[in-house]
Amino acid sequence: MGAGALLTDDSGRFLIVEPTYKDHWEIPGGVVESGESPRTGVQRELTEELGLAVPVTDLLVIDWSPPFPDQPGRPDGLMLVFDAGTLTPDQAAGIILPADELRSHRWCTDAEAAPLLSPRLARRMTAAQKARAAGTPSYLEDGA
Structure with a gap:
């Protein structure tokens, strides 16, 4: 299971991050560790990846992700997106990225x-x- 965050700025844009270990960008978040709740996992990742201590609130999306045909042995999974609010300009300026990861x-x-x-x-x-705008979570399958 993976969990990520929707973080926005005061213009309504959302934050994405560029990992050092893959070709495409991601949202802040990651794999939920064994025994960890998804919300706790997102909070941990926001602290580790961005140096942010912001509240993680509503569940916005549950997305069932099928196995990738080009990655044998990778099972299907659930990807969750939580609302982590809108950052102030000062909070956004304080983002600190781990150079080995992002x-x-x-x-x-x-x-x-x-x-x-x-x-x-x-x-x-x-x-x-x-x-987020509707105030109700969405269920997706493979992003749709």
């Missing part, structure tokens, strides 16, 4: 993020923003 970060609109994220994550983030 190259950079940026704020994006859906259109700006789409070519950087995997297609399923781009769809998931569009759904997360809609769920």
